[in-house]
Amino acid sequence: MPPETPLLALEGLTVDFDAGGRVARAVDGVDLAVGRGDAVGLVGESGSGKSVTWLAALGLLPSRARVAGRARLDGEDLVAAPRRRLEAIRGRRIAMIFQDPASSLNPVHRIGRQVEEAIRLHRGADDGAARAEAMRLLDQVGIADPRRRLDDYPHQLSGGMNQRVMIAIALAGRPDLLIADEPTTALDATIQAQILRLLGDLRRATGMAMVLISHDLGVVSENVDRVCVMYAGRVVEEAPADALFAQPRHPYTQGLLAALPSLTGPRQRLAAIPGTVPEPWNLPAGCSFAPRCPAAAAECLRTRTPGLALTPEHAVTCTRVLALRGSVWDRRQVAA
Amino acid sequence: MLSFIVSRAARAAITILLVVAFAFVVMRLSGDPALLILSVDAPPEAIEAFRKAWGLDRPIWEQFLTFATRALAGDFGRSMRDGRPALALVLERVPATLAITLPALALKLALGIPAGIFAALNRNSWADRAAMMASVAGFTMPSFVLALLLVLVFAVQLGWLPASGSDTPLHAVLPILTLGTAGAAIMARFTRSAMLEVLGQPYIRAASAKGLGWWLVVLRHALPNAAIPTVTIIGFMVGSLVAGAVIVESVFAWPGIGRLLVSSVANRDLAVVQSLLMVIAGWMVLANLAVDLAYGWLDPRVRTITSRAD
Numbered sequence: 001m002p003p004e005t006p007l008l009a010l011e012g013l014t015v016d017f018d019a020g021g022r023v024a025r026a027v028d029g030v031d032l033a034v035g036r037g038d039a040v041g042l043v044g045e046s047g048s049g050k051s052v053t054w055l056a057a058l059g060l061l062p063s064r065a066r067v068a069g070r071a072r073l074d075g076e077d078l079v080a081a082p083r084r085r086l087e088a089i090r091g092r093r094i095a096m097i098f099q100d101p102a103s104s105l106n107p108v109h110r111i112g113r114q115v116e117e118a119i120r121l122h123r124g125a126d127d128g129a130a131r132a133e134a135m136r137l138l139d140q141v142g143i144a145d146p147r148r149r150l151d152d153y154p155h156q157l158s159g160g161m162n163q164r165v166m167i168a169i170a171l172a173g174r175p176d177l178l179i180a181d182e183p184t185t186a187l188d189a190t191i192q193a194q195i196l197r198l199l200g201d202l203r204r205a206t207g208m209a210m211v212l213i214s215h216d217l218g219v220v221s222e223n224v225d226r227v228c229v230m231y232a233g234r235v236v237e238e239a240p241a242d243a244l245f246a247q248p249r250h251p252y253t254q255g256l257l258a259a260l261p262s263l264t265g266p267r268q269r270l271a272a273i274p275g276t277v278p279e280p281w282n283l284p285a286g287c288s289f290a291p292r293c294p295a296a297a298a299e300c301l302r303t304r305t306p307g308l309a310l311t312p313e314h315a316v317t318c319t320r321v322l323a324l325r326g327s328v329w330d331r332r333q334v335a336a
Numbered sequence: 337m338l339s340f341i342v343s344r345a346a347r348a349a350i351t352i353l354l355v356v357a358f359a360f361v362v363m364r365l366s367g368d369p370a371l372l373i374l375s376v377d378a379p380p381e382a383i384e385a386f387r388k389a390w391g392l393d394r395p396i397w398e399q400f401l402t403f404a405t406r407a408l409a410g411d412f413g414r415s416m417r418d419g420r421p422a423l424a425l426v427l428e429r430v431p432a433t434l435a436i437t438l439p440a441l442a443l444k445l446a447l448g449i450p451a452g453i454f455a456a457l458n459r460n461s462w463a464d465r466a467a468m469m470a471s472v473a474g475f476t477m478p479s480f481v482l483a484l485l486l487v488l489v490f491a492v493q494l495g496w497l498p499a500s501g502s503d504t505p506l507h508a509v510l511p512i513l514t515l516g517t518a519g520a521a522i523m524a525r526f527t528r529s530a531m532l533e534v535l536g537q538p539y540i541r542a543a544s545a546k547g548l549g550w551w552l553v554v555l556r557h558a559l560p561n562a563a564i565p566t567v568t569i570i571g572f573m574v575g576s577l578v579a580g581a582v583i584v585e586s587v588f589a590w591p592g593i594g595r596l597l598v599s600s601v602a603n604r605d606l607a608v609v610q611s612l613l614m615v616i617a618g619w620m621v622l623a624n625l626a627v628d629l630a631y632g633w634l635d636p637r638v639r640t641i642t643s644r645a646d
C-alpha cells in the first residue's frame with residue numbers, strides 16, 4: 001500500500017525545448033516526491049536540468065517549452081492546470097528563490113515595495129499592516145535595521161542581503177514548499193554558510209518542505225535528509241544523504257564523490273569525470289551515462305535503464321549495480 | 337546637484353558655441369552672399385560696398401569676434417534680404433514648425449509604444465512579424481518618398497486632403513502623417529527590443545514566481561524598466577523635432593523653420609542661418625538635459641550615483 005500522498009510528486013516530468021528545428025530534451029522523465037516538511041537535495045552538473053524541472057512544475061518556462069508528465073501538488077496536476085490556478089499556487093503553496101539574488105529583485109522598486117507586494121498578494125493586508133509585516137519578515141531573515149532597509153533599492157544592498165530579501169518575499173505567502181535554486185552560488189563562502197543556516201532554521205521554524213538545488217554535493221549533504229542526483233535530464237540515484245555518501249551506487253554518483261577532494265576540504269564544482277555530457281537534442285537511447293561509464297555493458301547503450309530500489313529509500317537507475325562492488329572508478333584506476 | 341547643473345550648463349553652452357562657430361565659418365567659405373543677393377552681374381563697386389556694409393571684407397576671425405560680442409548682448413544680426421533682426425525672423429517661424437512636429441511626436445509615441453509593447457508580448461506571433469515588417473518599411477523609406485506617396489493617395493487619388501500649403505488646419509495633416517508614421521516605426525522597434533530585453537531578466541521570472549498575474553508583472557515590473565532605454569530614443573526624437581522637419585516642410589511648402597533653413601542657406605543669409613542653428617542646437621541640448629533628468633527619475637541606480645558624486 002502506498003503511504004499518504006506526498007506534498008509534491010513529479011511523475012515522468014519531461015521538458016522539450018524547440019530550438020530551430022531540433023528538439024532539446026532538458027528534462028527526461030523525472031520522478032521525484034517531496035513529503036510535507038521534507039528537505040530534499042537535487043544535485044547535478046550545470047545543464048543537467050535541475051532548474052528547468054522546477055520551473056516546469058511551476059509553469060514558469062517560456063511558451064517555447066513543451067512540458068509533459070505530471071507535477072502533482074496534493075494530488076492536483078500542475079502541468080495541466082490553467083494559468084490562473086498556477087498563479088494562485090505560486091508563492092502561496094510553492095515559493096522559489098533563485099541563483100542570482102541581485103538580478104532577481106526589480107532594480108527600480110524599493111525593497112519594501114517588493115516585499116509588501118508579496119504580502120498584499122497573499123494575505124490581502126492593507127498598507128500599514130503590510131509594512132509592519134514586511135519589517136517583521138526582514139527581521140526574521142536576519143536583516144538588521146529593517147525599517148531603513150525597506151527604503152533601499154536592491155543595488156544598495158549586498159548579494160547576501162538581497163538573497164535574504166528574496167527569502168523574505170518567499171516567506172510572505174507562508175508556502176508549504178520552498179524551491180531554493182542554487183541560492184548561494186553567487187555568494188562568497190561565509191555568506192553562503194549563513195544563508196544555508198538561515199534556510200535550515202526557517203524550515204524547522206515554519207515546517208515548510210524545501211528542495212535545495214545545487215551543483216555542490218557538500219552544500220546539499222549538510223542541509224538535507226534526502227538527495228536526488230540528476231544527470232542529463234534524468235534522476236539517476238536517490239538516497240538518504242548519509243547513505244549516498246557512504247555507499248554511492250550509480251557510477252555517475254561515484255564519479256561525483258571521487259571528484260570531491262574531501263568533505264572537509266575546499267569545495268569544488270563537479271568535474272573530473274572523463275567524457276562529456278550528451279547533447280540535449282541527441283540523448284542516447286540507453287542509459288544516458290553509458291557513453292562515459294567504465295562499467296557499461298552493451299545493453300546499457302541500447303536500452304533505457306529502469307529504476308531499481310536497492311532499499312525502500314535508495315533507488316538507482318543502473319542495471320549493472322548488482323554486479324558491481326565498490327566504486328567503478330577505483331577499479332579503473334587499479335586496472336590502469 | 338548644483339555642480340551637476342553648472343557642468344551641464346557649461347557643456348550646453350560649449351555645444352551651442354561650437355555649432356554656431358562651425359556654421360559661421362562654413363557659410364562664409366562656401367559662397368559669397370554679395371554675389372547671391374545682388375546677382376552676379378552687379379557692378380563691382382556695388383558688390384564691394386555690400387561686402388563692406390556687412391563686414392564681409394574683414395578677416396573671418398574678426399568677423400566672428402564681432403558677431404560673438406554682439407550675440408552676448410542679445411544682437412544676433414540682421415537678415416541680408418529684408419534687414420529684419422535674424423532671431424525674430426527665426427522665432428516667428430517656430431510655431432508653424434511645432435504645429436506639425438508636436439502632433440507628429442504624439443503620433444509617434446501613441447502608435448509606436450503600444451505597437452512595440454504588443455509585439456514584444458506576442459513575440460514571433462504573426463502580429464509581431466507584421467508589426468516589425470511595417471516598421472522596417474516605415475523607417476527605411478526616405479521621408480520625401482513617403483510624403484509623395486501620401487500625396488499621391490490622399491491628395492491626388494482620393495482628393496481628401498490638400499497636397500501643399502498652409503492655409504487651413506487640413507494642410508497640416510499630410511506633413512504630420514509623414515513625420516509621425518516614420519517615427520512611430522522607429523519607436524515601435526526600440527520599444528519592442530527594450531521590452532524583450534527586460535522580459536528576459538531574472539526579476540521578471542521572480543515576479544511571476546511570487547504569484548503575480550502576468551498583467552501585473554508586465555505593468556509593475558517590465559514596463560518601468562523598459563521605459564529607461566526608451567527614454568533615450570524619445571529624447572532623440574524630441575531633440576531632432578525641429579531639424580527633422582526640413583525635408584517635410586520643403587515638400588509640403590509648410591512655412592516653418594525647416595523651410596527657412598533651406599532658403600536662407602541657399603541665399604547665404606548668414607545671420608539667419610546662424611540664428612537658426614543656434615535655436616536648433618539649443619533645443620537639442622535642452623532635450624538631452626531632459627533625458628538625463630528623466631533617467632534620474634526612472635532609474636534609482638542613476639539617482640544614487642549622481643547624488644553620491646556630490
Ligand SMILES: Nc1ncnc2c1ncn2[C@@H]1O[C@H](COP(=O)(O)OP(=O)(O)OP(=O)(O)O)[C@@H](O)[C@H]1O
Nearest residue numbers: 017026045046047048049050051052053062215280
Ligand atoms: N529557455 C530555454 N530555452 C532553451 N533551452 C533551455 C532553456 N532553459 C534551459 N535550457 C536548457 O535546458 C538544459 C537544462 O538547463 P537547467 O537550467 O535546468 O540546468 P541546471 O541543471 O539548472 O544547470 P545550472 O547548474 O547551470 O543552473 C540546458 O541544456 C539548457 O541549455
Ligand SMILES: [Mg+2]
Nearest residue numbers: 050051052181
Ligand atoms: Mg540552474
